[in-house]
Amino acid sequence: MTHVSPQMPLHGANSIAARDIASVLHPYTNHAAHRRNGPLVISRGEGVRVFDDSGKAYIEGVAGLWCAALGFSNERLVQAAADQMRRLPFYHGFTSKGHEPQVELAERLLEKAPVPMSKVFFANSGSEANDTVVKMVWYLNNALGRPAKKKIISRIKAYHGVTVAAASLTGLPYNHKFFDLPIDRILHTMTPHHWREAMPGETEEAFATRCAEELDALIQREGPDTVAAFIAEPFMGAGGVIIPPRTYFEKIQAVLRKHDVLMVADEVIAGFGRTGNYWGSQTFGIQPDILTCAKALSSSYLPISAVMVNERVYDALSSGSDSIGTWGHGFTYSGHPVAAAVAVETLKIYDEMDIVPHVQAVGRRLQAGLARFRDHPLVGEVRGVGLVGAVELSQDAETRKSFDPARKMAARAVALTEQEGVILRALPSDSIAFSPPLIITDAEVDEMLAGFGRALDRLAEEVAREPAPAV
Structure with missing residues (x-):
């Protein structure tokens, strides 16, 4: 195991560790400590x-x-990438362009979705997927003639990514400090951690009721006509692997329906079997209007993520794009054919291994x-x-x-x-x-x-x- 310091002996100056210290700006790293200890x-x-x-x-x-x-x-994923690289190493999805791996992956995701979904948008990371959700929510409410209904509620200790919008949804201090985040129209409600947050003698069900009541009070204070969506991981990952208390999502979703607020499920960690169901939404009784996934989608052999939307959301995006002339959002690598081919093979393997x-x-x-x-x-x-x-x-x-x-x-x-x-x-x-x-x-x-x-x-x-x- 290589741990080195900048003062390492000259004979090690060309080691990978020394070159790393000299050249790489690592994500989520204390760089002063990294310079002292090495990778x-x-x-x-x-x-x-x-x-x-x-x-x-x-x-x-x-x-x-x-x-x-x-x-x-996994050699099958390596082979899927190699085969697709030879067949079509890149193409985009802009202006109605398509290719087979993208279509097959979208079809497979829609078939596996925990609730009926209409369309799939592809991005390259969970952060990009959740950033896309923010833009979708704002866009669709403009298209529906509700320009004030834009606020999105997340939770303290939530993790939804690191782009400007996704990091704002994230509810962890180190994703906000020095970054001037969160941006406006992003709100946070309480963490549903029963062991840490419950009052003495408060049962899981009573605690879940209190969580839902706090959410309802927040929406009432902000004005229901200004709150557009609520985003949640089925279980909170980077915030501490926090499992929701019994009845939590049942009660939360009742509040959302009361105020016509979209339910967004961030399945970036929970999806593809992790919780003992194909989706965390199935494990915890979530019925999302929008669902994001990534990571295990390709077993992370190549970067790819997806946003699934139901018919209601798609109809609003479609009408908006017809009014403007386009839905002006997308990434060069959205639905990249090699990444999509690897993801298709990944889903096949999940099916085969049950x-x-x-x-x-x-x-x-x-x-x-x-x-x-x-x-x-x-x-x-x-x-x-x-x-x-x-x-x-x-x-x-x-x-x-x-x-x-x-x-x-x-x-x-x-x-x-x-x-x-x-x-x-x-x-x-x-x-x-x-x-x-x-x-x-x-x-x-x-x-x-x-x-x-x-x-x-x-x-x-x-x-x-x-x-x-x-x-």
């Missing part, structure tokens, strides 16, 4: 594992960025294994669904007291887990995420959790040696 250089992948430049193997416990659903060495029953089976192994950490002295809550979960560290589980953020407990746990040959991800509120490739086996789940368990015990030993925090 973890990943050289190759095989199944659920990746290997660093020294040959050390790691189980990739978050599938990269929640996305390499088929692991890191992805939903497989995730349900191996997901039970993951959830049972995670549950064993509930009694660990550093653990406050364990939560999850399907093949995704989180362990939240806490100084006192009974009182839900958090560790001082300066102690960076989750980041330390993740660093120690990496030493044990497992890559996980630290999230807000000292949560640690698990979201392995969907192809993971029971034995590999056990190996992943064993590595984490050893790291957690090592962290507990470190904490025991540290001075007691000031009262």
